[in-house]
Amino acid sequence: TQLLEQSPQFLSIQEGENLTVYCNSSSVFSSLQWYRQEPGEGPVLLVTVVTGGEVKKLKRLTFQFGDARKDSSLHITAAQPGDTGLYLCAARHASGGSYIPTFGRGTSLIVHP
Amino acid sequence: NAGVTQTPKFQVLKTGQSMTLQCAQDMNHEYMSWYRQDPGMGLRLIHYSVGAGITDQGEVPNGYNVSRSTTEDFPLRLLSAAPSQTSVYFCASSYSQGTVGYGYTFGSGTRLTVV
Numbered sequence A: 001t002q003l004l005e006q007s008p009q010f011l012s013i014q015e016g017e018n019l020t021v022y023c024n025s026s027s028v029f030s031s032l033q034w035y036r037q038e039p040g041e042g043p044v045l046l047v048t049v050v051t052g053g054e055v056k057k058l059k060r061l062t063f064q065f066g067d068a069r070k071d072s073s074l075h076i077t078a079a080q081p082g083d084t085g086l087y088l089c090a091a092r093h094a095s096g097g098s099y100i101p102t103f104g105r106g107t108s109l110i111v112h113p
Numbered sequence B: 001n002a003g004v005t006q007t008p009k010f011q012v013l014k015t016g017q018s019m020t021l022q023c024a025q026d027m028n029h030e031y032m033s034w035y036r037q038d039p040g041m042g043l044r045l046i047h048y049s050v051g052a053g054i055t056d057q058g059e060v061p062n063g064y065n066v067s068r069s070t071t072e073d074f075p076l077r078l079l080s081a082a083p084s085q086t087s088v089y090f091c092a093s094s095y096s097q098g099t100v101g102y103g104y105t106f107g108s109g110t111r112l113t114v115v
Helices: none
Strands: A005-007 A010-014 A019-024 A029-037 A044-049 A055-058 A061-065 A071-076 A085-093 A107-112 B004-007 B010-013 B019-025 B031-038 B042-051 B054-057 B064-066 B076-078 B087-094 B110-114
Touching: A005 A085, A010 A019, A019 A085, A019 A107, A029 A061, A029 A071, A044 A055, A044 A061, A071 A085, B004 B087, B010 B019, B019 B031, B019 B087, B042 B064
Parallel strands: A010 A107, B010 B110
Antiparallel strands: A005 A019, A019 A071, A029 A044, A029 A085, A055 A061, A061 A071, A085 A107, B004 B019, B019 B076, B031 B042, B031 B087, B042 B054, B064 B076, B087 B110
16 A cells, blocks of 8 residues: 655644645655545545646635655645634556546644634 | 535444445446545455446456446445455445546545444
């Protein structure tokens, strides 16, 4: 099983702070997705990155794919309570056969008002 | 609204009982998967299907069966429920691997407790 390591596991911050969460593997990814999961709901896709070095922005969220396609980061600027949730990365490794992604264990974020 | 529909949302079973978790999608997605989510364990793949009539095992298949007779439906059967199967179950669907850059659409989950 090819593993995706997410860090930190937990993050508790005040409204207005910035934060970065990470997703790493020893294997090369062909593509990577970030999801956000709110309590009692299923994960919702935020973004997909495909090209090494790619940067995508979604309002206050910035997603970066490492040049070697082995890691990714999610940066949130001026966090708000509505950003609270579990952030999951999922990736298909370049050596994989069909697209059945591997999920990381997630970063649980709490933003306090 | 288009999406993935899971039923029931909540279920309590007694050890040894069987049941079927239903999953349906109306997006004509080829790929469908079942995951279970447990605290600290993330999403673990139970079974998946790459098209009607084709299924395969994931990481934690024991105690579960699936079938895919239509593109839309992908039910998950618990054969003889055990307390270790207490979990939140998610069904997800996506386009085929030929479509680069897509992701999964998830259902809202079934919370199962086995007593």
